[in-house]
Amino acid sequence: MSHGNEHAEEHHSVGLGTYSIVWFALLALTAITVAVAGINLGDYTLFIAMLVASIKAMIVINVFMHVKFDNVVVKWFLAVCGIIFAIMFIFLAFDVLLRY
Amino acid sequence: MSHTAEHSHDASHAEVHVHRDDFGSKLGMWLFLFTEVILFGGLFLLYFSYRVKYSHDFHEGAMELDLVKGTMNTAILLTSSLTMALSILFLTKGNKKWSLIHLAVTILCGFGFLINKYFEYGHKIELGIYPSKTSGELMNMPEGQQVFFGLYWAMTGLHSFHVIVGMILLSYFGVQIIKQTKVTQENYARLENGGLYWHLVDLIWIFLFPLFYLLH
Numbered sequence: 399m400s401h402g403n404e405h406a407e408e409h410h411s412v413g414l415g416t417y418s419i420v421w422f423a424l425l426a427l428t429a430i431t432v433a434v435a436g437i438n439l440g441d442y443t444l445f446i447a448m449l450v451a452s453i454k455a456m457i458v459i460n461v462f463m464h465v466k467f468d469n470v471v472v473k474w475f476l477a478v479c480g481i482i483f484a485i486m487f488i489f490l491a492f493d494v495l496l497r498y
Numbered sequence: 499m500s501h502t503a504e505h506s507h508d509a510s511h512a513e514v515h516v517h518r519d520d521f522g523s524k525l526g527m528w529l530f531l532f533t534e535v536i537l538f539g540g541l542f543l544l545y546f547s548y549r550v551k552y553s554h555d556f557h558e559g560a561m562e563l564d565l566v567k568g569t570m571n572t573a574i575l576l577t578s579s580l581t582m583a584l585s586i587l588f589l590t591k592g593n594k595k596w597s598l599i600h601l602a603v604t605i606l607c608g609f610g611f612l613i614n615k616y617f618e619y620g621h622k623i624e625l626g627i628y629p630s631k632t633s634g635e636l637m638n639m640p641e642g643q644q645v646f647f648g649l650y651w652a653m654t655g656l657h658s659f660h661v662i663v664g665m666i667l668l669s670y671f672g673v674q675i676i677k678q679t680k681v682t683q684e685n686y687a688r689l690e691n692g693g694l695y696w697h698l699v700d701l702i703w704i705f706l707f708p709l710f711y712l713l714h
Contacts, residue, residue, distance in 0.1 A: 414584065421580040428572050428707075432565070435712035447708035454704045462583045463697045469521065472528060479532040483539050487546070494547045 412461060420461045427454050520687040527691040531698050534660075538702050541653050545709060548645045555642020560713035562627065563650070567618050568711030571611050572703065578607030579700045582668075582693045592683045594675060601672050601689075604696065608665040615658050622647075650710055657706060660699045667692050 431450045439446060460466035465476060549556050585600035622628060626635030627647050636644055671689050674681040681689050 412583075412587070414587065417580055417583050417587070421576060424576045424579075425573060428569065428576065431708055431712060432569055435565075435708075443713075447712055448705075451705050451708050455701050458579060458697055458701055458704065462579050462700075463694055471525065475525065475528050475532070479535060483535065486539065486543060490543050490547065494550045498550050 412464070412467070416461065420457055424454055424457060518685070518687075523687050523691060524694075527694050531694060534698060534702075538653070538656070541649065541656070542705065542709075545649050545653070548642070548649065552642025552645060555640050556646050557713055558640075559643040559646035559650070560710060562622075562625070563711050564618055564621070565711050567614050568707055571614050572707050574607050574610050574614070575700045575703050578604045578611075579697055581607065582696045586686060586689055586693050589675065589681070589683060589686050589689060594678075594683075598672060598675055601668055601675070605665050605668050605672070608661050608668075611661055612658060615654070653706055654710070657699070657702055660702070664692075664696045664699050667695065 427450055431447055434446060434450075435443070459476070465472060581600040581603040585597045585604060588594075588600060589597035623634075626633075627639075628634050628636060629648055629651055631637060636647055639647075671681050671692050674688070
């Protein structure tokens with residue numbers, strides 16, 4: 399890894415303010431999912447719950463786990479893991495959804 | 499990562515040899531976290547398959563779960579993730595005291611989570627909803643609900659176990675911060691990796707919560 403790269407990364411250190419805002423956003427998203435869960439949205443219920451959970455997960459991964467400011471190797475690691483899991487899920491979904 | 503790399507460079511001039519690869523240890527941590535993702539991922543896939551098959555029973559089963567306790571635990575874990583990140587931030591700024599305070603709050607949040615879970619599990623056991631062939635009510639329930647509660651115990655149980663492990667790890671790092679041995683302002687890779695683990699535990703809960711508690 400080059401030195402220029404290291405310096406570029408240093409400018410993006412997260413501070414108290416960002417962490418607090420992110421924490422508040424996560425709590426707000428939790429409140430939203432709990433509120434929405436009371437409404438019957440039929441088939442969309444699971445989809446919306448998972449969408450909000452994924453947004454929360456992205457925030458935690460990028461800010462709390464620092465992936466946004468991390469080396470590209472870490473990002474690729476994460477992407478490969480995500481793709482492997484997605485493949486497992488998609489093939490299973492074909493089977494399960496066509497069965498029932 | 500960049501910070502430590504430069505610091506260790508400086509240190510190697512002043513002292514003799516500093517054999518450290520913070521980036522390597524972080525990659526190792528991520529690799530371990532991926533095995534965790536696959537471990538829980540398998541259970542999530544199982545949940546998905548059975549939910550498609552027994553969607554009605556899953557809804558009935560979820561009615562038994564305590565939404566208030568589940569929501570509280572979500573807030574507790576999110577807050578602990580914040581204090582964990584702040585603990586690392588304060589340590590890198592050389593503020594040992596505030597780093598330790600935030601680490602202690604993180605561990606206390608873990609305790610709070612487990613206390614909540616203790617009451618929740620206790621209530622389920624009172625109702626006879628626990629995995630057993632010889633006693634309790636679970637075996638008399640519809641097949642889908644048996645699967646639902648089986649997954650509930652397995653997934654939240656495995657997750658709670660991870661919370662306990664995380665608390666032990668963070669306590670250990672707390673001691674090292676006090677002693678200023680293996681975790682210091684210049685050498686905080688261990689705490690950072692411990693933080694990654696703690697955030698992963700939070701991440702898993704972010705998905706467990708809607709799948710079990712918000713299924714009404």
